[in-house]
Amino acid sequence: MSRSAKDFFRPLAVGAPLPVREVPARPSRAIHFFDPSNAKMAGKVPGMVGTVDVLLGNLEDAVKADNKVAAREGLVRIGQETEGLGGPDGRSQLWTRVNALDSPWALDDLTTLVPAIGHKLDVVMVPKVEGAEDIHYVDRLLAQLEAKAGLDRPILVHAILETARGVADIEEICAASPRMQGLSLGPADLAADRRMKTTRVGGGHPGYLVRQDPVDGSPEAIGAARATYQQDLWHYTIARMVDACAMHGLSPYYGPFGDIADTVACEDQFRNAFLLGCVGTWTLHPKQVDIARRVFSPSVEDVAHARRVVAAMGDGTGAVMLDGKMEDDASLKQCLVMVDLADQLGAIDPDLKAQYDAIPAAGASA
Numbered sequence: 084m085s086r087s088a089k090d091f092f093r094p095l096a097v098g099a100p101l102p103v104r105e106v107p108a109r110p111s112r113a114i115h116f117f118d119p120s121n122a123k124m125a126g127k128v129p130g131m132v133g134t135v136d137v138l139l140g141n142l143e144d145a146v147k148a149d150n151k152v153a154a155r156e157g158l159v160r161i162g163q164e165t166e167g168l169g170g171p172d173g174r175s176q177l178w179t180r181v182n183a184l185d186s187p188w189a190l191d192d193l194t195t196l197v198p199a200i201g202h203k204l205d206v207v208m209v210p211k212v213e214g215a216e217d218i219h220y221v222d223r224l225l226a227q228l229e230a231k232a233g234l235d236r237p238i239l240v241h242a243i244l245e246t247a248r249g250v251a252d253i254e255e256i257c258a259a260s261p262r263m264q265g266l267s268l269g270p271a272d273l274a275a276d277r278r279m280k281t282t283r284v285g286g287g288h289p290g291y292l293v294r295q296d297p298v299d300g301s302p303e304a305i306g307a308a309r310a311t312y313q314q315d316l317w318h319y320t321i322a323r324m325v326d327a328c329a330m331h332g333l334s335p336y337y338g339p340f341g342d343i344a345d346t347v348a349c350e351d352q353f354r355n356a357f358l359l360g361c362v363g364t365w366t367l368h369p370k371q372v373d374i375a376r377r378v379f380s381p382s383v384e385d386v387a388h389a390r391r392v393v394a395a396m397g398d399g400t401g402a403v404m405l406d407g408k409m410e411d412d413a414s415l416k417q418c419l420v421m422v423d424l425a426d427q428l429g430a431i432d433p434d435l436k437a438q439y440d441a442i443p444a445a446g447a448s449a
């Protein structure tokens with residue numbers, strides 16, 4: 084059941100912080116997953132603060148059932164003890180992925196984490212979201228816990244698209260609460276739920292392809308070697324997610340790429356998502372972090388070109404020719420997306436800022 088427009092921004096519990104009217108657009112190129120019950124992984128977290136936009140303590144899948152309590156307690160310890168992690172001034176954001184709402188652990192995850200580290204926790208990722216009712220449940224519970232803990236800032240909510248119903252209900256999920264921060268693709272669970280015939284965690288499949296036409300209808304031509312082109316299994320869902328997020332003011336993310344060794348295909352998958360409109364991705368292993376940071380930051384060449392178009396377009400109306408190509412207010416708007424993103428990322432990433440600052444001013448001779 085949706086709330087009336089005038090009630091939408093009222094706190095859902097007496098004493099809970101006011102809901103945000105706009106989701107703060109904080110850079111989140113890599114949402115880095117770690118298992119807080121794994122001592123080796125958890126030990127890496129302090130050293131990663133400031134080098135990755137988001138550190139996410141994962142409590143759900145990939146954490147063994149026997150370790151669920153240890154993971155929750157480990158995350159509390161990390162949130163309390165790690166300097167620079169989480170909260171509005173954190174050098175890296177602190178997120179968690181709680182267990183699924185129908186599991187025996189989700190309630191304890193939330194009732195433990197919010198009082199203990201709610202002031203540090205920026206976003207709660209909710210897996211296997213089916214519809215608005217899941218977000219309404221988390222929304223109310225978070226408001227109650229925030230009020231009890233005396234928090235002055237609402238914790239945001241991120242939904243993973245990993246069921247067919249979740250994809251079908253995507254608009255209602257996005258619109259379910261002012262807490263909604265974004266959506267991620269969960270390709271492995273989604274593939275299972277859809278009864279797709281894949282066995283991977285994200286990425287492509289060599290069998291999903293189109294083939295060049297035969298030169299004629301003869302059996303020889305049909306049997307001859309023809310070029311094939313692998314297609315992207317995830318194009319439809321990512322595009323659907325990007326549209327829903329853009330419409331509702333949320334951020335879309337690619338999810339996991341499970342072939343850790345194949346850094347090249349990982350980069351391709353991340354770049355496809357970036358080009359389609361995603362702002363970031365999950366990283367499962369330290370070696371994926373630099374790939375994500377590189378891919379989800381506009382290249383120096385793209386920023387240089389975008390700035391030239393902005394300069395050439397003057398008051399933003401009409402059409403101009405630049406390097407033999409027509410530019411108008413629609414290409415200007417695309418270039419402004421690139422320039423704004425470069426400014427946002429430059430503000431938190433000194434290396435990038437130095438690269439973007441070194442671009443000669445548009446109109447200046449090189």
Ligand SMILES: CC(C)(COP(=O)(O)OP(=O)(O)OC[C@H]1O[C@@H](n2cnc3c(N)ncnc32)[C@H](O)[C@@H]1OP(=O)(O)O)[C@@H](O)C(=O)NCCC(=O)NCCSC(=O)C[C@H](O)C(=O)O
Pocket residue numbers: 116117118123124125127128141144145245268269270271272273284285338339343366367368369
């Ligand atoms: C994938 C892994 C199991 C690989 O771990 P491991 O075999 O230990 O890798 P390495 O030996 O190469 O590790 C080198 C060192 O780096 C540390 N390490 C590894 N991963 C991480 C990490 N994520 N964060 C921090 N540090 C990490 C190792 O401990 C090694 O340390 P040292 O020995 O001191 O040198 C592992 O990477 C892993 O478990 N990653 C996280 C997996 C995960 O979170 N999966 C869940 C998300 S995907 C999903 O849920 C599917 C989705 O929901 C859907 O439906 O699609």
Ligand SMILES: [Mg+2]
Pocket residue numbers: 144210245269271272
């Ligand atoms: Mg999953």
